[in-house]
Amino acid sequence: MRGFRTALVEKGDFAVGTSSRSTRLIHGGIRYLEYREFRLVFDACTERRILRGIAPRLVRPLAFLYPLYAGQRPPAWKLRLGLTLYDALSLFRNVQMHRWLSSQEAARREPLVAGRGLIGVGRYYDAQVNDARLTLAMARAAHLHGAVVVNYAPVVGLMKTGGRIVGAQVVDARTGREIEVRARIVVNATGVWADRIRALDEPGVRPMLRPTKGIHLLIPRTRLHTHHAVLFTSPRDGRHMFVIPWKDFALIGTTDTDYQGDLDDPAADSGDVEYLLEAVNHLFPGARITPSDIVSTFAGLRPLVAALGHPSAVSRTHVIVESPSGLLTITGGKLTTARRMAEELTDRAQKRLAEMGVRAQSGCRTREPLEGAQIEAVEIEIPDDRVARHLVETYGGEARWILGYIEENSALGEPIVPGRPYLLAEALYAVGHEMAVTLCDVLIRRTHVIYDARDGGLSRARAVAEVMAPRLGWDQAEIERQLADYAAQVALTRTPFSA
Ligand SMILES: Cc1cc2nc3c(=O)[nH]c(=O)nc-3n(C[C@H](O)[C@H](O)[C@H](O)COP(=O)(O)OP(=O)(O)OC[C@H]3O[C@@H](n4cnc5c(N)ncnc54)[C@H](O)[C@@H]3O)c2cc1C
Known part of the structure; x- marks a missing residue:
C-alpha cells in the first residue's frame, strides 16, 4: 500500500501457526x-478501535x-479503579464504558455467576474475532494491493552479497522446486520460528524467544451457557482465564506454560485439561463439567520475547531487531496489535529503502477499511436461518459465490457435518478464492469443522476431499494422504481425554 513491490511467503497455510490458535479476542488486555x-x-485499546473500524464484519x-467474590483478590475498589483506567486507556471511546453490577443485578443477567458470596460484577467490552480468518483477510488484502502472496513456501536459506542480505531461498513445498526471491529488504515475521530464520542469517546467534504454550477447551454451550464472556481466576495460581461464548460453544482458556517441544504440532496434555477444568468447575460448581463434555482442544505457542519469571508475567510487547546483515525480525506482540506492528516494521523498512534510493509512494495506509471485512447486505434464499447467518457473517458479499456453486450443483448445499452450518460449497470457495490447498486448510482454518464436530469431521472428510480433488488434481493416493494428514491433526485436538 506504500507502493513497494512485496512478496509474502508462508511455510504452511496462512495462520497455521499461532494465529489460528488464540483466544480469538481483539482486546486491550485488561x-x-x-x-x-x-x-x-x-496501544492495544487503540488497535481494538482501529480494527473494529476497518474490519467490522470480523x-x-x-x-x-x-465477577468478584468475598475473600477474592483484587479488592472491589481496585477492580473498579482498573476498569475505569481501562476506559481511560481507550480514551473513553470503547463500545460502552464499564459498569459495576450489584450482585442482584448480576444474578438476573448472568445467573451462572450468582451466589457464593458474589460482591458485584464489573462489566466491560472487548471484541471477538475469527483469528485465522482475520489473518487470511489481511493476506488477501495485501494481494489485492499488489503483493505476491504464496503459501506452502518455506524459506530455507538467505542470500547474501558482501555481507548484506539480498533475498531468500524459498521452496515450493508441493513440487520441491527451489526458487530464489531477491529483495532489498527481508523481514522475518515467523512467530515462534523466528530464531530459526535468525540462525540462517547468523549461525549460533543467541535465541531471543521463550515460547509458552496456551491451550483451549471447547464445550457445548448447552453445558455452560453464559450470555457474556466471563473473566475469572484459577483457584490454583490466581492466573486469569476466560469462558467465551463462541457460536454454539463455550471456549475456555487459557494456560501459559514454558514449552520445549515440537513447534509445528503443539497439543493439550492431561495436566493442561485438568487445570482448566478445575478452574471452570470452581467458578461454576453447578455445571460439573467433565472431560466427556469436551468436544475438542487446541494449543498454540506464544512468541514471547525471552525474560525471566513466570510466563504469565512476561511482556506481550513486540520487538523489532535488525541484524548486521540487514535482516529485520519482528516478534512478540498480539494478534490485536498486528496492524500496528506491521506499520512500525514498514516504517523501518521504508527508512532503509530510502537510504538505498527507493522512495515510498505514500505513508501508512492500513487504517483504511480492510477489503473483504466490511458488513454488506446479501440476499440469501436458504431456508435454514443458521446457515444463512453463518454464510453472511463469514463471507459477507462473497457468500454469493457459495450460493452460485449451490445453484449449479445442489449437492454442494449439503452440510459438511450434520448439525453444523458449514456447507460442502465452502470447500470449493476455499480452493478457488482463499488459496486452500489441503484438506486441513479447509477443515481447520477456512472452517472450524475440526473443533466443532464431535468426531472432528472424520466421518465426512472424504466427501470434502472429493469435492476438492478435481480442482487440485488429486488422484486417489493423494486423497488418502490428505485424509491421513487430517486424521493426525484431529488426533492432536482430541488428546488426552478421548477414549
Ligand atoms: C493460547 C494463546 C492465546 C492467545 N490469545 C490472543 C488473543 O485472544 N488476542 C490476541 O490479540 N493475541 C492472542 N494471542 C497472541 C497471538 O495469537 C500471537 O501474538 C500472534 O498470533 C502471533 O502471530 P505471528 O504472525 O507472530 O506468529 P504466527 O501466527 O505463528 O505466524 C508465523 C508464521 O511463520 C511461518 N513460518 C515459520 N517458519 C517459516 C519459514 N521458514 N518460511 C516461511 N514461513 C515460516 C509459520 O508457518 C507461521 O504461520 C494468543 C496466543 C496464544 C498462544
Whole structure:
C-alpha cells in the first residue's frame, strides 16, 4: 500500500501457526494492568478501535463480566479503579464504558455467576474475532494491493552479497522446486520460528524467544451457557482465564506454560485439561463439567520475547531487531496489535529503502477499511436461518459465490457435518478464492469443522476431499494422504481425554 513491490511467503497455510490458535479476542488486555503495562494496554485499546473500524464484519464487540467474590483478590475498589483506567486507556471511546453490577443485578443477567458470596460484577467490552480468518483477510488484502502472496513456501536459506542480505531461498513445498526471491529488504515475521530464520542469517546467534504454550477447551454451550464472556481466576495460581461464548460453544482458556517441544504440532496434555477444568468447575460448581463434555482442544505457542519469571508475567510487547546483515525480525506482540506492528516494521523498512534510493509512494495506509471485512447486505434464499447467518457473517458479499456453486450443483448445499452450518460449497470457495490447498486448510482454518464436530469431521472428510480433488488434481493416493494428514491433526485436538 506504500507502493513497494512485496512478496509474502508462508511455510504452511496462512495462520497455521499461532494465529489460528488464540483466544480469538481483539482486546486491550485488561489483565496487563496488573503488571502496570499501561503503554501496551493503551496501544492495544487503540488497535481494538482501529480494527473494529476497518474490519467490522470480523471484529465484533463482546461484553465481558468480571465477577468478584468475598475473600477474592483484587479488592472491589481496585477492580473498579482498573476498569475505569481501562476506559481511560481507550480514551473513553470503547463500545460502552464499564459498569459495576450489584450482585442482584448480576444474578438476573448472568445467573451462572450468582451466589457464593458474589460482591458485584464489573462489566466491560472487548471484541471477538475469527483469528485465522482475520489473518487470511489481511493476506488477501495485501494481494489485492499488489503483493505476491504464496503459501506452502518455506524459506530455507538467505542470500547474501558482501555481507548484506539480498533475498531468500524459498521452496515450493508441493513440487520441491527451489526458487530464489531477491529483495532489498527481508523481514522475518515467523512467530515462534523466528530464531530459526535468525540462525540462517547468523549461525549460533543467541535465541531471543521463550515460547509458552496456551491451550483451549471447547464445550457445548448447552453445558455452560453464559450470555457474556466471563473473566475469572484459577483457584490454583490466581492466573486469569476466560469462558467465551463462541457460536454454539463455550471456549475456555487459557494456560501459559514454558514449552520445549515440537513447534509445528503443539497439543493439550492431561495436566493442561485438568487445570482448566478445575478452574471452570470452581467458578461454576453447578455445571460439573467433565472431560466427556469436551468436544475438542487446541494449543498454540506464544512468541514471547525471552525474560525471566513466570510466563504469565512476561511482556506481550513486540520487538523489532535488525541484524548486521540487514535482516529485520519482528516478534512478540498480539494478534490485536498486528496492524500496528506491521506499520512500525514498514516504517523501518521504508527508512532503509530510502537510504538505498527507493522512495515510498505514500505513508501508512492500513487504517483504511480492510477489503473483504466490511458488513454488506446479501440476499440469501436458504431456508435454514443458521446457515444463512453463518454464510453472511463469514463471507459477507462473497457468500454469493457459495450460493452460485449451490445453484449449479445442489449437492454442494449439503452440510459438511450434520448439525453444523458449514456447507460442502465452502470447500470449493476455499480452493478457488482463499488459496486452500489441503484438506486441513479447509477443515481447520477456512472452517472450524475440526473443533466443532464431535468426531472432528472424520466421518465426512472424504466427501470434502472429493469435492476438492478435481480442482487440485488429486488422484486417489493423494486423497488418502490428505485424509491421513487430517486424521493426525484431529488426533492432536482430541488428546488426552478421548477414549
Ligand atoms: C493460547 C494463546 C492465546 C492467545 N490469545 C490472543 C488473543 O485472544 N488476542 C490476541 O490479540 N493475541 C492472542 N494471542 C497472541 C497471538 O495469537 C500471537 O501474538 C500472534 O498470533 C502471533 O502471530 P505471528 O504472525 O507472530 O506468529 P504466527 O501466527 O505463528 O505466524 C508465523 C508464521 O511463520 C511461518 N513460518 C515459520 N517458519 C517459516 C519459514 N521458514 N518460511 C516461511 N514461513 C515460516 C509459520 O508457518 C507461521 O504461520 C494468543 C496466543 C496464544 C498462544
